[in-house]
Amino acid sequence: MKVLQIVSSISLIALIFLCLAWELWLAPLRPGGSGLVMKVLPLLLPLMGILKGRRYTYQWAPMLMLAYFTEGVVRAWSDTGLSAWLAGGEIVLTVVFFFAAIYYAKFSGPSHQTP
Numbered sequence: 001m002k003v004l005q006i007v008s009s010i011s012l013i014a015l016i017f018l019c020l021a022w023e024l025w026l027a028p029l030r031p032g033g034s035g036l037v038m039k040v041l042p043l044l045l046p047l048m049g050i051l052k053g054r055r056y057t058y059q060w061a062p063m064l065m066l067a068y069f070t071e072g073v074v075r076a077w078s079d080t081g082l083s084a085w086l087a088g089g090e091i092v093l094t095v096v097f098f099f100a101a102i103y104y105a106k107f108s109g110p111s112h113q114t115p
Contacts, residue, residue, distance in 0.1 A: 004104035005053050011097040012050055012061075015068065016043050018089055027083040039071070050101070058105040062098045069094040 023029070023037035042064060049057025072090035079087060106112070 001104060001107050004100045004107070005050075007100040008050055008058070008097055008104055011093050011100065012043065012047060015090065015093040015097065016040055016047070018086065018093060019043065019068075022083070022086045022090075027079075027081070027086055039068075043068075053104075053108075055105055055108045058101045058108070062101045062105075065094045065098045065101075069098070 019040045020037060023039070024033045028034040029036055046057050046061035046064065050061060068090060072087045072094060074087075076084050076087035076091060
């Protein structure tokens with residue numbers, strides 16, 4: 001179960017850095033950075049709960065990832081060059097986080113606890 005927490009934490013932090021780098025330096029919509037960098041703010045909401053292993057956060061945070069997964073799919077399909085590759089990275093990170101968090105929430109439940 002500790003592995004799932006580590007994978008969730010790493011994928012969430014990597015997604016935060018990917019989104020920051022993408023919209024500020026690597027492939028922003030406008031030269032010099034884009035206001036789309038604000039999309040990182042919702043990712044900060046579950047960060048502390050994920051790092052601390054709070055089951056409730058692991059239950060709701062995967063639903064947040066669906067928006068980022070959708071953005072990744074749309075931009076991978078419509079963008080070209082580096083932006084399309086970054087969108088692919090976003091897709092991978094959201095899928096990894098989604099499944100790691102779901103399984104962490106499942107296996108940390110009361111029915112899976114040893115007395």
